[in-house]
Amino acid sequence: MPRIRVLVGTRKGAFILTSDAGRRDWAVAGPFFGGWEIFHMAGSPADPDRLYASQSSGWFGQVIQRSDDGGLSWNPVGNDFAYTGSPGTHLYYDGTDRPWAFKRVWHLEPSPSDPDTVYAGVEDAALFRSTDGGATWQELPALREQQGAKWMPGAGGMCLHTILLDPTDPQRLYVAISAAGAFRSDDGGASWRPINRGLHSQYIPDPEAEVGHCVHRIAMHPARPGTLFMQKHWDVMRSDDAGDSWFEVSGNLPSDFGFAMAVHAHEPDTVYVVPIQSDAEHYPPEGRLRVYRSRQGGQAWDALTEGLPQQHCYVNVLRDAMAVDTLPECGVYFGTTGGQVYVSADAGDHWQAIVRDLPAVLSVSVQTLS
């Protein structure tokens, strides 16, 4: 009988939500690492009991936790994220050059085939890889050679927040960085290229610059890895050529600003976003929490509201806080800065809150367990 495990990272600890395939009755475990920020948790597709968690604190720095028993017990592993060589400088908000300095891990992406291999996207933006279960980490430094001296932090920091591994080509990786843009490697991370053609960002001096775009999220369907969807600072975008070019698919969305994005587990053209009012107003338009679903890969979007608050709702849904399961009837999940985690067991048609009063949710990831 399949089961679902939802890994929730919050501002003040981690929580693990579990259910059977009905996804109506949930057990809630946690907080784990109480008081610490849990930016992200992820399970290994190759060994679902192998979990990784990014635990950090403005006081005491970065810890990487690992569980080998599905979250029952945890142990810290390596937290030495040393940039390769002399890391050089990047631009700061005031236009000055700042040395690269590690701050925290935003996202962990386990390998689909090896439980001991996991990628980490960090702030200041760089990509690291561990091949020993998180004990040691090595940077893939060629990424920062892509005009890294010109990269500048977004408001949330200069973070590498999205890592996509092409399931059909182990050599192909995508990453996204705020506020540098999207990048692709076709050789396992040895070299990279910016993939930002078609993006238009009025908030940077050259709106069509090769780097400097504030990409909030990229999503991919594993069966069609050449098609990518992007939630940018403004604009929802799509690429059908592995990021070589992008076109806008914001269509009828009430706002094309937002953070979170997901693709249906079985329908590569079914995409979910959560529109947010604006970059100055990080809450849903009209105080109505709506997930928007397109069944045609963007452009035409339908509001999904059943079970979601439709008045006086001023939460945000952050970039890593939306995910899907892979049950035959695809489940969709997202968490809010108000501490709610919602589930839809029918691809978005109806929603229910699993929990309502967690600390602000930073990330949601989902494991479908057999």
Add this chain to the structure above:
Amino acid sequence: MAVQTGPATVRVVLPYPLYTLAQCAAELTLHVPRPVTLTRVIDALEAAHPRLAGAVRDRATGRRRPLVRFYACQRDLSNLDPGDDLPDAVAEGREPLLVVGAIAGG
């Protein structure tokens, strides 16, 4: 008074997030080479409890993390040169070195 030559026995008190991370007691006794300095105390702390590596001082720079403070003998030693001697009362184990998470965040 006899000159002390062996390692000093230093008491260190950790804040809740760090002793829970290290899964140790809040107050530790560490054996620290003389002369007793902040650098040597933290070296001994990290050697005894590797989970704390990077939590008190930055791994890349070796500097105290900005929101970590060191107090002892009713004094703020946070900005003491990490190579300078700590007070005799700390080096002799009569007073603990307090590692404190700074009040911050409103």
